[in-house]
Amino acid sequence: MTEQPAQTTTAGDPATARGEQTRQLIRDTAMRLFRERGYAQTTMRAIAQEAGVSVGNAYYYFGSKDHLIQEFYAQSQVEHRASAQPVLDREEAFGPRLAGVLHAGIDVLTPSHGFAATFFKTAAEPTSPLSPFSAESSGPRQAAIDLFGEVLAGSTAKVDAELRPQLPELLWLAYMGVVLYWVHDRSPGQTKTRQLIDGAVPLIDRLVALSRLRVLRPVTRQALDLIRTLRH
Amino acid sequence: MTEQPAQTTTAGDPATARGEQTRQLIRDTAMRLFRERGYAQTTMRAIAQEAGVSVGNAYYYFGSKDHLIQEFYAQSQVEHRASAQPVLDREEAFGPRLAGVLHAGIDVLTPSHGFAATFFKTAAEPTSPLSPFSAESSGPRQAAIDLFGEVLAGSTAKVDAELRPQLPELLWLAYMGVVLYWVHDRSPGQTKTRQLIDGAVPLIDRLVALSRLRVLRPVTRQALDLIRTLRH
DNA sequence: GTCGGTAGTTGAACACGTTCAAGAAGGGCG
DNA sequence: CGCCCTTCTTGAACGTGTTCAACTACCGAC
Numbered sequence: 001m002t003e004q005p006a007q008t009t010t011a012g013d014p015a016t017a018r019g020e021q022t023r024q025l026i027r028d029t030a031m032r033l034f035r036e037r038g039y040a041q042t043t044m045r046a047i048a049q050e051a052g053v054s055v056g057n058a059y060y061y062f063g064s065k066d067h068l069i070q071e072f073y074a075q076s077q078v079e080h081r082a083s084a085q086p087v088l089d090r091e092e093a094f095g096p097r098l099a100g101v102l103h104a105g106i107d108v109l110t111p112s113h114g115f116a117a118t119f120f121k122t123a124a125e126p127t128s129p130l131s132p133f134s135a136e137s138s139g140p141r142q143a144a145i146d147l148f149g150e151v152l153a154g155s156t157a158k159v160d161a162e163l164r165p166q167l168p169e170l171l172w173l174a175y176m177g178v179v180l181y182w183v184h185d186r187s188p189g190q191t192k193t194r195q196l197i198d199g200a201v202p203l204i205d206r207l208v209a210l211s212r213l214r215v216l217r218p219v220t221r222q223a224l225d226l227i228r229t230l231r232h
Numbered sequence: 233m234t235e236q237p238a239q240t241t242t243a244g245d246p247a248t249a250r251g252e253q254t255r256q257l258i259r260d261t262a263m264r265l266f267r268e269r270g271y272a273q274t275t276m277r278a279i280a281q282e283a284g285v286s287v288g289n290a291y292y293y294f295g296s297k298d299h300l301i302q303e304f305y306a307q308s309q310v311e312h313r314a315s316a317q318p319v320l321d322r323e324e325a326f327g328p329r330l331a332g333v334l335h336a337g338i339d340v341l342t343p344s345h346g347f348a349a350t351f352f353k354t355a356a357e358p359t360s361p362l363s364p365f366s367a368e369s370s371g372p373r374q375a376a377i378d379l380f381g382e383v384l385a386g387s388t389a390k391v392d393a394e395l396r397p398q399l400p401e402l403l404w405l406a407y408m409g410v411v412l413y414w415v416h417d418r419s420p421g422q423t424k425t426r427q428l429i430d431g432a433v434p435l436i437d438r439l440v441a442l443s444r445l446r447v448l449r450p451v452t453r454q455a456l457d458l459i460r461t462l463r464h
Numbered sequence: 465g466t467c468g469g470t471a472g473t474t475g476a477a478c479a480c481g482t483t484c485a486a487g488a489a490g491g492g493c494g
Numbered sequence: 495c496g497c498c499c500t501t502c503t504t505g506a507a508c509g510t511g512t513t514c515a516a517c518t519a520c521c522g523a524c
Binding site: 019053056057060 | 501503504
């Protein structure tokens with residue numbers, strides 16, 4: 001439609017540059033329609049028509065309708081990382097850092113609450129490449145875990161030596177729990193989820209501090225052993 | 233096909249007795265095919281054909297393919313309750329009671345691991361009536377929570393007075409976590425899930441006992457307050 | 465016995481996600 | 495320019511879950 005020079009705007013991978021703008025066009029159209037109508041109500045035919053391509057062409061770039069979700073997934077992760085940066089720069093204490101990063105994650109997701117909720121079912125399926133535990137999404141997952149690693153590393157918190165290496169992954173798991181709650185949260189503006197974060201963070205903060213307590217050492221060790229056993 | 237007397241075998245609700253055996257026939261056929269071929273590979277047409285009815289007739293009894301899952305759900309709950317009974321009769325200590333009931337739940341689910349895993353995605357969708365948190369499944373859910381109430385009530389465990397009323401629901405939530413792990417468990421025979429139960433139960437047992445400890449009182453209270461706030 | 469209404473049943477039709485054989489576009493190379 | 499190969503694009507066709515207007519079977523009332 002629009003006339004443009006030979007080189008792509010983003011100047012990405014030159015080996016696959018040819019269809020790149022078509023790919024982005026389809027992706028952006030899909031994201032828009034998902035937001036406007038919801039996931040189930042957006043048909044592949046509608047996406048193709050609005051993007052001005054054929055149905056089959058959409059399938060050339062995205063193996064299935066679900067794969068379009070993965071696009072959303074990756075995009076959200078990047079936005080989360082970016083919107084968490086100010087918090088990591090500003091805060092020093094563990095609690096505020098964690099709370100800030102969790103809130104930032106929900107901030108990013110909030111505009112898509114309606115349709116994100118619908119598609120999270122796909123993410124829950126173990127066989128799906130969309131599962132946050134799957135190998136296919138290990139990239140975004142590791143990035144997310146690393147983000148919580150930064151939360152911890154940049155903080156002044158004193159953490160039990162045995163707990164420390166496991167903590168980022170545990171915090172990520174807690175974040176998954178927050179997202180799960182958010183998905184089911186029907187309160188206006190998902191305020192309950194905000195309460196969950198604000199309530200759970202001091203609790204986590206406290207528990208992390210308590211993990212160094214003598215009485216709790218055996219429990220801590222027991223729990224960590226279990227986690228190590230269960231990791232695949 | 234087969235000749236039978238006027239009264240139904242189960243002699244259930246007389247008001248809706250007429251189509252009851254057709255309903256059961258469709259349900260049983262669906263469950264069998266789900267087990268044999270998996271959920272996605274079983275078509276509504278195949279169910280109808282094998283049951284010897286028309287496709288539309290299956291939809292007369294079950295609003296959607298998903299609703300057939302709910303049937304599996306309810307059935308599993310009943311079986312769980314039944315297979316947990318010996319444990320509740322035999323054991324007196326909290327730990328063994330809890331472990332026994334959790335293992336019983338997985339025992340019931342195990343033959344269906346293949347297809348149950350696939351359909352749990354539907355249960356994760358918040359808008360779905362299949363969600364364990366939804367109003368539609370409040371019946372089975374309450375029954376399940378009550379089961380954990382029995383685990384606690386019949387035990388000799390000493391529990392913090394404030395924690396006690398919340399504990400059955402928390403234990404059910406933990407059970408949901410076990411099921412979630414089981415769904416993703418690819419280890420042969422799902423042995424990892426068994427390890428999870430055997431590892432987590434002593435931990436829970438220990439934490440419940442510790443909840444009465446003075447140092448932990450504030451944390452316990454803080455956590456319980458949060459939970460009460462978040463319940464809808 | 466006949467009538468009427470409810471419960472049950474049917475199969476064709478619809479919209480959807482997905483596939484695929486066929487073709488078009490583009491570019492390197494003689 | 496002509497050739498070939500890869501990349502990209504198309505739209506018809508398939509199988510699926512679901513709907514629905516029409517039909518049949520039953521059963522109580524008159």
